[in-house]
Amino acid sequence: MEINIPMPDDFNYKRTVRSHGWYELLPFELDEERWTLTRVLEVGEGQPVTARINAGNRAINVSVPRRLTKRAVERITRDVRHIFRLDDDMKDFYEAVGSDADFDWIPKQGAGRLLRSPTVFEDLVKSICTTNCSWALTDKMVTGLVKNLGRESEDGRRSFPTPEAMAEAPSEFYREEVRAGYRAPYFKELAERVASGELDVESWATSDLPTDKLKREMKRVKGVGDYAAENLLKLVGRYDVMALDSWVRAKYARMHNNGRAAKDKKIERHYSRFNSWRGLALWCDMTRDWME
């Protein structure tokens, strides 16, 4: 069956899909020729469903291989809206960057929506998987989690594991199968805290806490330091943080500092005129050439 979800006029499907590396990590898969984004989604009690997503003229088209209940359709619609941030109001951001010659391409192209997972838990686990390793190892760790602990859809693909499924797996599994190394106990502990209800990470998406307090909360999770917390803050819609990592520092050096390393303070100053949008302006600047 097909589900059509209206999209805002300023929404750029391709820019959003390739807004950062998440589209390369299971349970996302991108067909770069057809621009079909495949994603295994949970629909509640029943078996997960493999959704094939593409963009039409005015709506996002979601194709699923079986007829779903009204409740399941509502859940998929909610997830797709969340993943592509269709409800984000980009007006203020576009106004902030639109009058700057180096950034006016952003509103013109409809960039700035960062692809995210259906749950904060998944974004959090994946953020930990990006720390202190190559992208190839991040991919390997996420693949290990999904293939071993995810629930199977009808075509054999798997969903992202729930906190409960991750809590049941022993620490050795994370070390030996997922190849998570020193992160192994962090995954186990995080999953147990979330599954037991002690830690509600989904509330971070709608939290009223100021950014610095929310960041402190996030950093109480083992394995989450400044970079991972700030990356996650961007994914929950807080753009007054930079999330500087070695990739951004190297890219900034190439783009704006004649190939020489720049101090973090200097990078922050470069985008400070965008105030609460500085983190998003930075990321758009760094990834401008991804679609050129």
Place this chain on the structure above:
DNA sequence: GCGTCCAGGTCTACC
């Protein structure tokens, strides 16, 4: 084939 470095960093102990 082997050793070293480091990648989309974080934790702990110590000052």
Place this chain on the structure above:
DNA sequence: GGTAGACCTGGACGC
């Protein structure tokens, strides 16, 4: 609050 050293993995690189 700031910093040094340890920490898993695996690909790239030099020898």
